[in-house]
Amino acid sequence: MxxxxxxxxxxxxxxxxxxxxxxxxxxxxxTGLFSFDTRFLSTxxxxxxxxxxxxxxxxxxxxxxxxxxxVPGTGTVYVDSKLSVIRRRAVGDGxxxxxxxxxxxxxxxxxxxxxxxxxxxxxxxxxxxALQKKGSYSTRVSGRKLLLGYERESYVRQTVIxxxxxxxVDEHGLTFAVSIAPQGSWTTDLDVVTxxxxxxxxxxxxxxxxxxxxxxxxxxxxxxxxxxxxxLETESDSxxxxxxxxxxxxxxxRFSPPVVGGGKSLPAAGLPWFMxxxxxxxxxxxxxxxxxxxxxxxxxxxxxxxxxxxxSDDFRDEDPGRILHEMRYxxxxxxxxxxxxxxxxxxxxxxxxxxxxxxxxxWTGDRRLVRELRNEARAAVRWIDEYADLMGNGYVSYxxxxxxxxxxxxxxxxxxxxxxxxxxxxxGFPRATCELQGYAYDAKVxxxxxxxxxxxxxxWADELERQAADLKRRFNRDFWVEDGGYFALALDEEGxxxxxxxxxxxxxxxxxxxxxxxxxxxxxxxxxxxxxxxWGIRTLAEGEGRYNPIGYHVGTVWPFDSSFIAWGxxxxxxKEEAALVAxxxxxxxxxxDGRLPEAxxxxxxxVTKYPVQYPTACSPQAWSTGAPLLLLRTMLGxxxxxxxxxxxxxxxxNIGLVxxxxxxxxxxxxxxxxxxxxxxxxxxxxxxxxxxx
Amino acid sequence: xxxxxxxxxxxxxxxxxxxLLEKATGSLRFDLIDNGRRARWLVEIxxxxxxxxxxNAKADCVVRAEQALFDRIAxxxxxxxxxxxxxxxxxxxxxxxxxxxxxxFPAPKSP
Numbered sequence: 174m175x176x177x178x179x180x181x182x183x184x185x186x187x188x189x190x191x192x193x194x195x196x197x198x199x200x201x202x203x204t205g206l207f208s209f210d211t212r213f214l215s216t217x218x219x220x221x222x223x224x225x226x227x228x229x230x231x232x233x234x235x236x237x238x239x240x241x242x243x244v245p246g247t248g249t250v251y252v253d254s255k256l257s258v259i260r261r262r263a264v265g266d267g268x269x270x271x272x273x274x275x276x277x278x279x280x281x282x283x284x285x286x287x288x289x290x291x292x293x294x295x296x297x298x299x300x301x302x303a304l305q306k307k308g309s310y311s312t313r314v315s316g317r318k319l320l321l322g323y324e325r326e327s328y329v330r331q332t333v334i335x336x337x338x339x340x341x342v343d344e345h346g347l348t349f350a351v352s353i354a355p356q357g358s359w360t361t362d363l364d365v366v367t368x369x370x371x372x373x374x375x376x377x378x379x380x381x382x383x384x385x386x387x388x389x390x391x392x393x394x395x396x397x398x399x400x401x402x403x404x405l406e407t408e409s410d411s412x413x414x415x416x417x418x419x420x421x422x423x424x425x426x427r428f429s430p431p432v433v434g435g436g437k438s439l440p441a442a443g444l445p446w447f448m449x450x451x452x453x454x455x456x457x458x459x460x461x462x463x464x465x466x467x468x469x470x471x472x473x474x475x476x477x478x479x480x481x482x483x484x485s486d487d488f489r490d491e492d493p494g495r496i497l498h499e500m501r502y503x504x505x506x507x508x509x510x511x512x513x514x515x516x517x518x519x520x521x522x523x524x525x526x527x528x529x530x531x532x533x534x535x536w537t538g539d540r541r542l543v544r545e546l547r548n549e550a551r552a553a554v555r556w557i558d559e560y561a562d563l564m565g566n567g568y569v570s571y572x573x574x575x576x577x578x579x580x581x582x583x584x585x586x587x588x589x590x591x592x593x594x595x596x597x598x599x600x601g602f603p604r605a606t607c608e609l610q611g612y613a614y615d616a617k618v619x620x621x622x623x624x625x626x627x628x629x630x631x632x633w634a635d636e637l638e639r640q641a642a643d644l645k646r647r648f649n650r651d652f653w654v655e656d657g658g659y660f661a662l663a664l665d666e667e668g669x670x671x672x673x674x675x676x677x678x679x680x681x682x683x684x685x686x687x688x689x690x691x692x693x694x695x696x697x698x699x700x701x702x703x704x705x706x707x708w709g710i711r712t713l714a715e716g717e718g719r720y721n722p723i724g725y726h727v728g729t730v731w732p733f734d735s736s737f738i739a740w741g742x743x744x745x746x747x748k749e750e751a752a753l754v755a756x757x758x759x760x761x762x763x764x765x766d767g768r769l770p771e772a773x774x775x776x777x778x779x780v781t782k783y784p785v786q787y788p789t790a791c792s793p794q795a796w797s798t799g800a801p802l803l804l805l806r807t808m809l810g811x812x813x814x815x816x817x818x819x820x821x822x823x824x825x826x827n828i829g830l831v832x833x834x835x836x837x838x839x840x841x842x843x844x845x846x847x848x849x850x851x852x853x854x855x856x857x858x859x860x861x862x863x864x865x866x
Numbered sequence: 867x868x869x870x871x872x873x874x875x876x877x878x879x880x881x882x883x884x885x886l887l888e889k890a891t892g893s894l895r896f897d898l899i900d901n902g903r904r905a906r907w908l909v910e911i912x913x914x915x916x917x918x919x920x921x922n923a924k925a926d927c928v929v930r931a932e933q934a935l936f937d938r939i940a941x942x943x944x945x946x947x948x949x950x951x952x953x954x955x956x957x958x959x960x961x962x963x964x965x966x967x968x969x970x971f972p973a974p975k976s977p
Contacts, residue, residue: 327953369953479965483886484973486945507951514947548885 178204181264183237184428185209185441185449185502186367188268192228194241194260195219198293206268206332206365207297210449210503213267213332213367214321216291219260221245221274221284226258235395236425238263256282267332267366274360276353284353288363289346294323294330296503298511308504312344319347328507330369337362398424402465405805406832411763412801418767419801422793423462427469439472440795450500450515452477452522453585454795456529461736461799463536464806464836470533471542477526478549482517482556487574490518490583494556496526498580512575520561520571520583523553524612531619534627535813538839543627550628554620554637557613563603566668567647569613570605584609585734586677586712590719591726592663595673597718600665607660608677610648611684617641618685649688658694660687674698674714676731679738682745692745699738700750707778708757709735715775722775722785729772729787732758733796736803743807748823755804756825762801769797809833809845816840822847871898871933874940875907878970879918888914890966895925900933909967927963930956942972 180189186208190196198204198215206214219226226243233239240261244254255278261271276282293306308325319334319342338361340347353359398420405416428441428449440458441449455477459470482495489512490498498519505511512518527550534543561569573579582591584606592606593599621637624630652660654672660681661670678695681687687695698704703714709730713720719727735758742751761784762769771794774785809831810821816839824831829849835842868876878884896907908925910917931939935954938944946968949955957964 328951329953478889479962481969483969484971486974488974502951507948507953509945509948514945514951545889548888 179231179233179239179241181233181235181237181239181262181268182425183265184438186264186266186268188262188264190217190262192231192241193219193226193243194262194270195225205295206264206367208266208367209369210297210501210506211330211369212295212297213292213330214290214365215293215295216289217365218289219243219258219272220287220289221256221258223285223287236421237265256284267364270363270365272361272363273358274351274353275358276355279355281355281357282351282353284351286349286351287346288334288336290319290321290334291345292321292323292332294504296505297501298503298505307508314342314344317342319344325504325508328504331367333364333366333368335364335366395421395424398466403836404834406830406834408829409827409831411767412759412828412831415759415762415767415769415801416805419798420465422768422798423458423466423469423795423802426458426793426795426798438469439476440469440799449502450476450480450497452496452498452519453525456496456522456525457585457733457737458795458799460525460529460532461733461796461803461806463532464811464838465802467533467537467837470529471537471539474526474530474533474542474546477522478546480515481549481552486517488512489514489516490574490579492517492556492560494523494552494554495519495560496522496553498522498583511578516579518571518573518575518580518583520569520606520609521585521612523556523561524569524609524616527553527616527620528612531623534623536838538816540627543623547628550620550623554617557616558640561609561613564605564664564666564668566605566664567644568605568651568664569609570603570664571609572602572604586726588725590724591712592671593673593713593717593719593727594671595717600663600671603666604663604671606663606677607648607652608680608684610644610652611681611686614641614644614648614686615684617644645686645688648686649691653691657698658691659698660695673717673719674703676704676710676712676734676738679710679734679741682741683737684741685744687745689745692747696742696745696747696750699742700753702777705754706730706757706775708761708773708784709754710738711775712772720775723787725772725787728775730761730775730784731772731797732761732769732800736800736807739804739807743810748810748821751807752823752825755808756827758800758804759825760827767801768793769800770794771797805831805833809847811836811845813838818843818845820845820847824849826850869933870937870941871905871907874971875909875918878909878916882916883914884911884916884970885914886969887911887916887966890914890963892926892960892963893923894927894929894963894967895923896936897928897930898933898936899930905933911963911967925959927957927959927961929964930958939971942975945974946971 178189188206189204196204196217205212224245227246229242229244231239231241243258245256246254257275259273263269308323311322313320321332323330336347338349340349351359402420407413426440427438439455455473459473462469477496480497482491483493484491495517497515497517499513500515501513506513563570563572571583592604617637618641621634624634654661659674659678661672662675662677663671665671679699699710703716704711711728711730713727721728735754739751739754764783770786772787776785808824812819818838818840824847831847833845890911891913893910898905906920908919908921908923939946
């Protein structure tokens with residue numbers, strides 16, 4: 174490996190290479206050209222006269238294209254080359270590479286330029302888990318094309334490589350005999366095209382040979398995407414940069430599932446391993462982005478509705494009405510060695526689907542879609558009542574039925590040790606985590622509103638509201654940890670409290686399930702030194718048995734988590750606390766050039782002075798990208814009420830002036846303005862009092 | 867005794883309406899190959915109302931598979947989406963129609 178990895182992508186096709194532009198993958202090495210969860214190129218090495226090249230610089234021109242400047246030489250001595258090599262690569266279904274060699278000498282040169290190519294056709298899961306292949310490979314030269322193939326029964330994948338310049342093609346690559354005049358140049362276009370299925374349709378690279386522009390024009394589509402979003406004006410350079418970064422990354426994360434069509438896209442979960450449809454991630458990100466790019470929510474609702482479960486299928490953990498967890502297109506899903514066709518093992522997405530449907534209506538007033546999805550909404554509610562209550566105690570809980578390849582923890586904190594008692598013990602299954610009850614409550618309250626206002630079913634609305642009120646009453650009794658003044662993380666398989674203090678309390682505020690009388694105590698815990706690090710809210714409180722400031726779900730701060738907690742604080746009127754959390758996360762974003770990581774260490778802000786990134790392969794990640802957007806919403810106090818947008822701002826202390834212009838919604842377009850208070854907020858120990866609302 | 871495919875389509879015809887397809891309007895044709903012979907099933911959907919026939923007509927979505935494979939799908943012994951990913955079942959045209967339609971295939975039988 175030579176230097177940092179360079180990634181470019183379009184939808185779920187992406188290229189990961191080293192800083193020379195070379196790909197030298199092994200089964201466990203994550204470089205290559207990937208499309209639909211399959212690697213279509215695992216070797217792609219450029220040599221000139223048998224020598225590898227050295228990188229001078231890499232330009233990330235756009236999320237879908239990059240340019241590598243290279244020179245010959247060993248790299249260990251000072252390079253004074255008479256040659257420059259430029260590789261300009263753009264992804265789009267396959268990829269297109271424009272290879273240019275410049276001769277700076279006063280003499281002509283004769284060169285042998287060689288591209289070595291090969292492919293292992295690994296499934297993404299194989300790359301992550303290092304599994305062996307079961308099918309057979311083929312390599313064929315056909316005219317001036319190199320065809321790499323993989324076949325297992327009816328499953329066929331192929332990569333076709335060709336060049337515009339004259340090349341000698343053999344089974345391992347392409348060789349060019351090149352003559353370049355003094356001060357002259359030589360160039361060739363290389364096309365790598367992916368194909369699936371027997372005699373299947375080839376994808377057409379969006380960059381065609383010789384064309385400078387993608388088809389459809391990706392650059393212009395990015396410009397339009399940014400122009401369509403509200404405009405942010407602020408004195409804070411860092412906030413402006415973070416906002417722009419979020420919009421660009423969100424554009425990169427747009428993914429058009431093969432079945433939706435029409436160029437409509439929804440947010441995929443993250444790069445590079447999660448460029449696919451995820452129930453939870455797509456919904457959370459759509460919620461965060463609603464005031465900015467509401468079309469993401471519309472596509473998410475449609476696509477997840479189309480795939481809503483209808484059967485009881487233990488392998489896929491599918492139930493009627495359940496919203497999917499994850500869809501995958503690779504070989505292991507195709508041969509049912511993994512359950513992702515799609516996999517439904519997720520306890521929250523079905524409820525969050527209803528929450529998004531209502532929030533979408535409140536913002537956009539797109540009644541047509543809400544009417545269209547009435548059956549899906551009914552099926553989702555039925556899932557909560559008939560399939561999600563595994564313990565028969567009136568609470569949503571989870572336990573996988575696919576014991577081999579299904580997910581153990583089906584809530585957002587899905588790592589093995591994320592759900593623990595104070596003393597660090599892990600509970601058995603089923604587990605009824607607290608935020609699931611909050612989501613269930615909110616889902617019913619919101620479905621009731623839609624039943625009354627859109628679906629014309631006031632009786633169902635009454636019934637849903639009764640159920641919600643009952644759930645809230647029971648929840649505030651059964652989950653309340655008396656000696657801590659907060660809600661337990663979960664009820665275990667015996668219905669006993671899993672009593673550790675966690676960030677999940679903030680999601681409960683967001684859902685509105687917290688009794689008013691308990692809110693102040695919950696907020697005191699969230700903003701206290703055990704959970705609030707100064708940057709954001711820790712997933713697990715300091716002092717708990719499994720607390721670890723760099724433990725995935727047991728002490729790190731997740732920007733997405735904190736953004737929903739800020740929304741929850743606003744919901745209960747704690748404006749200053751919400752601003753404090755927003756300020757912390759946005760301050761942290763500065764340290765990552767505006768691109769918030771999935772998670773960072775839970776270290777006390779005053780101790781490290783900067784947020785310590787959690788080592789992860791996934792960046793940008795959709796709901797981290799959405800976090801600054803949701804925080805802007807909470808800082809400005811944006812709330813749609815009928816056909817108006819209410820604005821009730823409270824800015825963090827270091828942000829002076831914010832204007833968000835042309836916010837789309839049922840009001841058409843409108844603006845929101847906020848002025849800072851110019852006063853310093855104490856970081857800790859401030860009296861807690863809900864602001865007037 | 868009728869095969870699972872015939873049972874499945876006959877069941878659709880009898881129901882005449884399928885709430886899961888209320889969002890859908892369009893036609894699906896299933897071309898099923900059995901030792902070189904081709905059986906054809908045409909399903910026309912109008913907001914959930916279903917008509918099933920053997921008519922030879924253009925369809926918005928054409929699905930091709932071996933009869934034996936489709937029998938197993940219709941009997942709940944095989945998963946349709948995995949079959950598509952595997953290339954064992956081919957689709958042309960409007961894929962979304964098949965996404966909606968595959969929800970009507972029966973649940974897997976418990977072992």
